[in-house]
Each structure stands twice: as structure tokens, then as C-alpha cells.
Amino acid sequence: MPYNSDIIVVGCGNILFKDDGFGPILINILQKYFDDKKDYYDPAVTSYVEDEFDKDILSQIQEKFEGIKLPDNVQFIDGGTAAPTNFFPLYDQYDWKKLIVLDVVEFQAEPGTVDVFDPKVMQAGKYDNPHGMTVEEPLQKISEKCEVVIVGCKPAEIPTPDIDMGLTEPVAKAIPKAIDIILNEIGVK
Numbered sequence: 001m002p003y004n005s006d007i008i009v010v011g012c013g014n015i016l017f018k019d020d021g022f023g024p025i026l027i028n029i030l031q032k033y034f035d036d037k038k039d040y041y042d043p044a045v046t047s048y049v050e051d052e053f054d055k056d057i058l059s060q061i062q063e064k065f066e067g068i069k070l071p072d073n074v075q076f077i078d079g080g081t082a083a084p085t086n087f088f089p090l091y092d093q094y095d096w097k098k099l100i101v102l103d104v105v106e107f108q109a110e111p112g113t114v115d116v117f118d119p120k121v122m123q124a125g126k127y128d129n130p131h132g133m134t135v136e137e138p139l140q141k142i143s144e145k146c147e148v149v150i151v152g153c154k155p156a157e158i159p160t161p162d163i164d165m166g167l168t169e170p171v172a173k174a175i176p177k178a179i180d181i182i183l184n185e186i187g188v189k
Helices: 018-033 043-052 055-064 083-093 136-142 169-185
Strands: 007-012 074-080 098-104 114-117 147-153
Touching: 007 018, 007 083, 018 043, 018 055, 018 074, 018 098, 018 169, 043 055, 055 169, 074 083, 083 136, 098 136, 098 169, 114 169, 136 147, 147 169
Parallel strands: 007 074, 007 098, 098 147
Antiparallel strands: 114 147
């Protein structure tokens, strides 16, 4: 699949480890509610959201997409856990204008807090990853070529190596705020 859109939104993480699924679950929500035909979304993930999220959260999510359309120049990618090694290096092959990364970020805040991070000002080791990969370095390299924005959520629980699917309550409640940030970053709000 070519990744030649102006704006790439990539969700990083693993849905098998609770809050580490924040990025991929968010990507699947964006793909489904935008009715994105350019990429495949996982119906099992969106079914989880629709069946298990608090109905107030689900209502807030659905309202975010009313009256807006996915711009042609935006592409959503579920990068999983391998995005730093398999996806980020592709930036040399494409002329991206903006890369928006959705992931859990360890920072001083309450679980479920969503914030925007600039990789150019993140110190090494500040963007901790439950899989032990450094993420700042590849994103700093990419930011020399295009704008990079990290939409990060403070996790409450990442039970690796034990498998436990489903976001914790504070992280699930953070999804509508994260969607607002993303819609603003892609220019539809």
C-alpha cells in the first residue's frame, strides 16, 4: 500500500495489552466513523468500542464525526508495535507534510490525560515505549523533513507480558478529547 498522502495518522501499540491499544483502537475508530475506503479497519476493534465503551463515551465519539468529511489528503495507518522499525523509516520515500502519531506516552500526569508532544523537544527516554524501542530518535529525524505531532495518552495499565484486552476507564474516556485534537490537526475542525 502506498503511503503518499500529505497527512499520515499512525496508531502505535498493541490491542492485546490494555492501554497500549490506545493508538490502534483510535485509528480503527477514525477509519470506521470517517467510512475510510482507503484502508482496512478491524471490525473486531470497532465492535469492541461499540459494545463495551460506556454509552456516553460512544455518543461523544459519534457526535465528533457529524457533518465532517475525511479529506482526500489524509491516510490512517494502524502501525501496531512495529511502526518505529517498519513504518517510520518509509518517510524517505514519501513527501509527507505532516505525521500524526497516536500512542501512549509516559509523562507526569493522571492516567487518561491526553496531550500533544513535539518530538524535537522531547529528551531521549521521555517517550517510553512498553516494547523497549526508542521512539524519539526516528521521529526527530522525520521532523527534519515534515511536521510531526504526537498525540499521547498517559496509560493507566499495560500488563505486558500478560494479555488483557480493552482500555482502562480513564483511557477510554480520553478518546473523545484525542479525536478533537486529531480532527483539529487534520484541519476538519
